[in-house]
Amino acid sequence: MRGRRTVARRPSARARPAHAAAHRVGCAIITVSDTRGRADDTSGAMLQQRLERGGHQVVSRDWVKDEVTAIRRCVRTALARRGAQAVLVTGGTGVAPRDVTPEAIAPLVSRWLPGFGELFRLLSYEEVGSAAWLSRAAAGVARGRLLVILPGSPAAVRLAADRLLVPELAHAARLLGRLEPGE
Numbered sequence: 001m002r003g004r005r006t007v008a009r010r011p012s013a014r015a016r017p018a019h020a021a022a023h024r025v026g027c028a029i030i031t032v033s034d035t036r037g038r039a040d041d042t043s044g045a046m047l048q049q050r051l052e053r054g055g056h057q058v059v060s061r062d063w064v065k066d067e068v069t070a071i072r073r074c075v076r077t078a079l080a081r082r083g084a085q086a087v088l089v090t091g092g093t094g095v096a097p098r099d100v101t102p103e104a105i106a107p108l109v110s111r112w113l114p115g116f117g118e119l120f121r122l123l124s125y126e127e128v129g130s131a132a133w134l135s136r137a138a139a140g141v142a143r144g145r146l147l148v149i150l151p152g153s154p155a156a157v158r159l160a161a162d163r164l165l166v167p168e169l170a171h172a173a174r175l176l177g178r179l180e181p182g183e
Contacts, residue, residue, distance in 0.1 A: 023170040023179060025085050026059045027051055028078035032091035032101050033152060034066050043090045043157045047150075050158070051088075054166035059083045066092050071104035079108070079143045085178040086145060086169060091152030093136040101149050102136045109140035109147060116148065116164065123163055124156065146172050 029051075031044040041063065048058045060081055064074040071092065078087045092101030116139035124132035137160065139148040146169070150160050173179045 023055070023174075025056045025169045025173045025179070026083040027056055027169075028060045028062070028081055028084040028087045029058055030062045030064060030071075030074055030078055030087065030089045031152070032064055032066055032071055032089060034098065036091075036152075037063050043150075043152050043154050046154050047088060047090060047157050047161055050161035050166060051169075054161075054169070056166070056169060057083075066098040066100055068100050068104040071101055072108065075105055075108060075142075075147070079145055079147070084145065085173045085176075087142070087147045088165070089147070089149045090157055091150075093138075093149055093151050095134050095136070099136070102138060105140075105142070105147060105149060108142040110143075111141040113139040113141070120150075120160055120164060123159055127155065127159065141176060144176055145178065146176060 029044050029047055031041045033041070036044075044061060044063075048061065051058055060078065062074055062078065064070045071089075075087060075089065078084055089101060089105070092099045092104075117135075117137050120137045121132045121135055124135060135151050135156070137150050137156070139146065141147065148160075148165065150157055170179065
């Protein structure tokens with residue numbers, strides 16, 4: 001039809017793709033912060049709540065200071081943890097001098113998944129505007145597991161969990177061979 005344009009519809013934040021069938025993925029959560037701990041880790045608690053509400057299981061929660069060696073050691077331990085098919089790290093992804101999470105995990109990543117960071121920043125731009133480009137959120141594969149690093153703000157964690165992680169976590173784990181095809 002001449003003069004008629006079709007516009008692609010954006011999937012609803014609540015819509016689950018057909019391939020994201022319900023399956024429990026075991027997740028390890030690590031909070032990187034010089035100031036937050038078990039008692040006041042709002043972002044880590046929110047991530048755990050959203051993952052569990054989405055049908056996933058949190059197999060461990062850890063807290064570590066913004067120090068390259070400490071972060072790397074903690075992530076290595078989580079990657080080796082039985083039952084952890086994904087390791088999700090919050091905090092330390094900005095541009096401040098103490099934000100060293102990407103540098104800490106880079107040697108552990110065998111393959112980067114650039115689409116995660118690109119899409120996260122696009123979605124974040126819709127909420128916070130131009131400050132979104134200051135985020136170094138990223139995802140990759142480490143030791144055959146999904147490894148995701150997120151900003152430490154509760155709003156960023158909510159966005160990533162609701163729009164990216166919960167809908168695709170089982171699919172990613174299945175593609176990495178962490179789940180059986182029927183699971």
